[in-house]
Structures are given as C-alpha cells and as structure tokens.
Amino acid sequence: xxEPHLKRTPLYECHVEAKARIVxxxxxxxxxxxxxxxxxxxxxxxxxxxxxxxxxxxxEVIGRRALDFVQYVTCNDASKLTVGRAxxxxxxxxxxxxxxxxxxxxMSDEHYFLVVNAANKxxxxxxxxxxxxxxxxxxxVDRSNxxxxxAVQGPKALPTLQKLTVTNLxxxxxxxxxxxxxxxxxxxxxxxxxxxxxxxxxxxxxxDAPRLWRKLLxxxxxxxxxxxxxxxxxxxxFEACMPLYGNDIDDTTTPFEAGLDWIVxxxxxxxxxxxxxxxxxxxxxRRKLTGFEMxxxxxxxxxxxxxxxxxxxxxxTSGTHSPTLGKALGMGYVPVRLxxxxxxxxxxIREQKVAARVVEMPFYRRAR
Amino acid sequence: MAQPNDRLYTKTHEWVKVAGGEASVGIxxxxxxxxxxxxxxxxxxxxxxxxxxxxxxNIESVKAVSEVFSxxxxxxxxxxxxxxxxxxxxNRDPYGGGWxxxxxxxxxxxxxxxxxxxxxxxxxxxxxx
Numbered sequence: 001x002x003e004p005h006l007k008r009t010p011l012y013e014c015h016v017e018a019k020a021r022i023v024x025x026x027x028x029x030x031x032x033x034x035x036x037x038x039x040x041x042x043x044x045x046x047x048x049x050x051x052x053x054x055x056x057x058x059x060e061v062i063g064r065r066a067l068d069f070v071q072y073v074t075c076n077d078a079s080k081l082t083v084g085r086a087x088x089x090x091x092x093x094x095x096x097x098x099x100x101x102x103x104x105x106x107m108s109d110e111h112y113f114l115v116v117n118a119a120n121k122x123x124x125x126x127x128x129x130x131x132x133x134x135x136x137x138x139x140x141v142d143r144s145n146x147x148x149x150x151a152v153q154g155p156k157a158l159p160t161l162q163k164l165t166v167t168n169l170x171x172x173x174x175x176x177x178x179x180x181x182x183x184x185x186x187x188x189x190x191x192x193x194x195x196x197x198x199x200x201x202x203x204x205x206x207x208d209a210p211r212l213w214r215k216l217l218x219x220x221x222x223x224x225x226x227x228x229x230x231x232x233x234x235x236x237x238f239e240a241c242m243p244l245y246g247n248d249i250d251d252t253t254t255p256f257e258a259g260l261d262w263i264v265x266x267x268x269x270x271x272x273x274x275x276x277x278x279x280x281x282x283x284x285x286r287r288k289l290t291g292f293e294m295x296x297x298x299x300x301x302x303x304x305x306x307x308x309x310x311x312x313x314x315x316x317t318s319g320t321h322s323p324t325l326g327k328a329l330g331m332g333y334v335p336v337r338l339x340x341x342x343x344x345x346x347x348x349i350r351e352q353k354v355a356a357r358v359v360e361m362p363f364y365r366r367a368r
Numbered sequence: 369m370a371q372p373n374d375r376l377y378t379k380t381h382e383w384v385k386v387a388g389g390e391a392s393v394g395i396x397x398x399x400x401x402x403x404x405x406x407x408x409x410x411x412x413x414x415x416x417x418x419x420x421x422x423x424x425x426n427i428e429s430v431k432a433v434s435e436v437f438s439x440x441x442x443x444x445x446x447x448x449x450x451x452x453x454x455x456x457x458x459n460r461d462p463y464g465g466g467w468x469x470x471x472x473x474x475x476x477x478x479x480x481x482x483x484x485x486x487x488x489x490x491x492x493x494x495x496x497x
Contacts, residue, residue, distance in 0.1 A: 037430045038405040231404065231431050299408050299428050320430050321407035328408070350426070 009054035010148045010206035014213050018227055026118035028055040031229040040232035041323045044195050048154035048220045049228035053194075053201070054209065057121030058143045059128065061112040065137030070104060070112050073131055073272055075255060077265035081106035086175045086192055089263055090255055091116070091124060096273035096280060097251045098258075100124050101243065103192060105177060113188075115149075117245045131272070148209035152216060153199030153236075155366075156223035161200055163219040164212070165189065169200070183208075183215050194233060196240025196364055239322050241291060241331065241362035247302050248289060248317040248331055256280055257333065258289045259361070287314065288339040291331050291361035292347075296354035300330035300347040307353055308338055308345040316347060322363060329363050330356065370488075371396065372463050376439070376478050377487035382424075383463065384439040386478050391440050394467040395427065395458065398491055404429040406455040411447035411469055418442065420477075424469065427458065440478050442471030 007028045015022060020031035031052065034040065043049045061070055070078045075096075076089035083106050091099040100120040105113040116124045121144055128140045152161050158169050167180035167189060177190035185208035193199040204212060217225055234244070243249045243258055254277060255264045266278055294300060300319035305312045319330030330347065338345055341360055346353040371377065375385035381399035385392045400406070408428040418424055424438040447469045451457060458466035482490060 032431070033404060036405050038407075041430075235430055298410075299433075301433065321428070323430065 007055075009052055010209040011052040011054060011150075011213050014210055015052065015227075020227070020229060023230070025230060026055055028118065030055060031227070033229040033231045034227045037229070037231035037235060038323050040226055040228035041235050043224060043226040044154045044197055044228055044232060044236055045324055046155065047224040048152065048156035048160050048199075049195075049226055049232065050213065050216055050220065051151040051153065051228050051233055052148075052213070053151050053233075054148040054206075055118035056144075056149050057116040057118060057124065058147045058149075058203070059114045059116060059121070059125055060141045060143050061114065061128075061138060062110060062141065063138040064110055065135070066110050066112050069132070069135060069138035069140075070114075071268060071271060072135075073128060074102070074104060075265065075271060075273060075277070076104070076263040077268040078104050078106070078112065079268060083108055084176050084178060086177055086190055088175075090260070091127070092271065092273035092277075093251055094272050094276065095251075096254045096276035098245065098249045098253060098255070099127050099251060101245055101249060105188075105190065120245060146205070147203045148206045149201060149203050150209065150212060150216065151193055151195075151199060151201045152220075153193045153195040153228075154197050156220065156225070157197070157199040160216060160220035160223060160225060161189075161202075164215055172200075174198075182212055185212060187212075194242055195236035196242070196362065197236070197366055235320055235323055238318050238320060238329075238331075239324055239362070239364035243289075244318060253289075253333070254280055254285075256285050257287055285336060287333045288336050289317065289331055290334050290339040291329065291359050291363060292345075292356040293359045294328035294330070294347065294354060295344070295357050296346075298347070298349040298352070298354040299328045300332070300349065300354075300356065305348040306332050306334055306345050306356075307348060308334070312348075313338065313345065319347075324364050329359070331361070371484040373484045375463075376481035376483060377490075378437065378439045378481060379490060380437050382436060382439045384478055384481065386440075386473065389472050389474075390445065391442060391471045391473045391477060392467050393424065393436075393439060393469050393471065394462055395436060396487070397462050399434075400459050400462045400466070403427060403434055403458075404431055406458045409451040409455045409458070409468070411451070412444050414444050414446060416444045418444065418471070427455075436468065438471070439481055440471060440473050442473035442477060444469050445472050446470045 015031040074089040103115040188203040304316040306314035314334040316332040343358045410426040418438040420441040
C-alpha cells in the first residue's frame, strides 16, 4: 500500500483470510467485497450478512449537562430518548448544514454514546471540542479505539445472533439497545443498521472481535450467512435511500433539502443551525434530494450533472444499478419543481444526455 | 492464472484474437475480477472506426465505470448483443461468451501485443496474481 498511515480494524486478519479485496476507505484498510457485491447484497436481503464496521467512530458525551450539550450540537430532540434508545440525528453547522449524520444512544442521564462516520470522526471530535469552550458540565471523549463494531443484517440476523447470547433479542425493538454478552464478551447490542433490513449492530472490545466474527459466521452458516463488504453496504443503503455523508449530504446541504425534516426539532430550544433552519422552513427550500429511475440506457453516478430544459439544474449524489430492483436508480438534488414523482429530467453520462424519471423514495422497503 | 494461448493481450487487460481479417476483443480474467459484478455494458455500433488504444466502450460494475481500449485499429463489425441482457457473461466467461466486439482489421494489426506468457509475466510484475 502506498499509504503507510492507513489503520486496520481488529478484524483485518479475518478479511485477509477470507480473501476479501481490501481498499483504503476513510483512513482504514477495509474489505470492499469478498465473494462479490451482488451475492453479498442478495444474502443480506434474503438471509443474513456480516459487516465489519469497526471503522465507524464512537464519541461519548459525559457529565451532568451531557443532554444539554447533545441538544445544542444536534438537530433532533435527544430529550425524547430514554435509557436504551437510539436516535438518528444531524451534527449541525450554524448554517443548518451537516457536519455529519450520526446515531445518538442514551446510556444514562449523564452519558450519551454517539456513533459517527469514520471519514468524519476527527473532524467531528474537533468540532465538538470547539463547542465545549465555555460550556460547563459536559465533556467529550473519543472512544473509537476502544470499540470494534460488527453489523449482523438481514431477515436471519436475529436467529444467527440469538445463538450466541442469552439476551432475548426479540424484545429489543427497532432503534433500541441493551448491554449484554455475545459469546461471553461484554457487548452493546443495538437493533439498528444501514441496509434497510432487520438486524443488529454490536459494539465490543477490539480483542473480542475476531472470535465473535468467526462464531457469528458459524452461527449463521445454516442460513447462508456471508461476510459482506463496503460495496454491498453501499448498494443496500442506497436502495433503502439512507443518505451517505459525502455523497447525499454534506456541509452544504440541510436536513430539509435532504428530505430529513423528521430529524429537525426547532421546538426543543436553541441549537446550532436552528435560526438558519427556521428561516429555510419559512422561505421554503429551492432544491430537494430526489430519487429517480433511468428510463434511457445508462447508469447515473455520483457527480454526474442533471439537465432539464437545456440547462444544468442539479447533480447526482448517488447512483448505481439496483441489485434488488434490477434497474438503474439514482438520487440527486434538483429544483423542487422537478422533484415530484413522474417529473422527468436528463442525466449527463459521458457527454450524452440520458432520460430519467422521478420515482418514490425509498426505492426498497422490506416487508414487515 | 492461465491465459488462453490462442490470443494476444494488452497492458490495459484486454485480449484480441485475430482470425483472417477479423479480430474478436474482450477483457481478461484479471480485468473482470478487478471490476467485480458487471451490470452494464456500453459498446460501439457496427461501422465505428477505432484506432489502436482508443476508447472502445465502457463496462460498469455496481461500484464503478471502467473504460475499455481497443487492442487493435479497425472497424467494428459486430457488438455482442447478448451482453445487454446478460452483462454477467463478462464475469462468467470473459474469454468466451463475454466477448465484446468484432472488428475487421488489416494484416499485422495485432503486432507488438503480448502473448499469454508475456501477459502472465506482466501480471506477476504488477503483483496481480
């Protein structure tokens, strides 16, 4: 590798053993695929897949004013959380745009556990520390090196994981978590994920991770479990229209533009970006993250221009051939008037304009 | 990784098999492995003239777009229509059913390309086995 500073997760050796293709991602050497993206994607939709997501960042907010601090830096209302619940939220700039998107877990009144994107972790930590200046009663701690994270995802995730824990997983509702043990190792077991399927994300000590990885593969063997890489993680989250930071959202886009109105709670009190978001809500947004299907031949990709009426009107943020739906789909920011289902525009693919039509998001929703 | 002996190879991982005045072109086993699952193929229409080393088309996997370069100068006579419905043929059978185009070529069009042994040595040098 040309980049000697790349980090490895505690599961690196497992990936090499499994002959994964390893690529640099967010400062880590990560498995992008094992057997193949399509096979891994299908396994997660129909059975179960196992992901190493240890690159994700874990940051704790602690102290008697931990909640006040979380409320100040994020746009969702963390006061609604009770111990054992998790919430999807946005870490906001004063402009109401995303520093990052994240999960906020309430461990106790004085302890919140934030899970952030790997590529943003250092930036997020520095941003949080900067906000702490003059803020008494709260502190932030980067715990990223203390946790490995394994995601077990798919309709057979529960019976797979259940073999290794006495915790009754059926009692953990979506977006809740418990402290338990997996194969005797202390673990945070959360019913969350980034695939659009049922599943769990477990946080364990790095030293326990390789053993748990192997035990989970053995436990899921009867269901057809496969290790799944970043490639499948991206196609799975894409079909479920879960935004990817750096593609679909970033520090130039607001939650309203991204269709994430449900994570903005201005009534909770003051927070970074509140005024800007209230102003935008009053004025109305001009562009909106919109899902589309290619009606002409071609695949839209991140960064491709979107055209309508002979003018460039937007940009594709994510796009690929959807393995589950069997067609080329994409998301991008377009003017609000073009964002209605049935509207059409064109995507510029290698200097050709190819027709696309707006469709409902998410593209894929699992049967419950 | 054994490469078929009946054709020649490029450093950009295409193969060409010349018989009479016609050349078949595809991508190598190594190239398809690097690409991953192919989901879309864009090929030139019959009649298109291409130079040696010029862009011939695009192969897309779920992850990325990859350009294919023509190993020879010539005029496209046929594109593999099967690939429109079954792009996965490129993964399954890169040296057979996954061929991309046929071109009419002049004698000596494939001069200077690598034979199977030279291509294997090239892959080894690239650290690609």
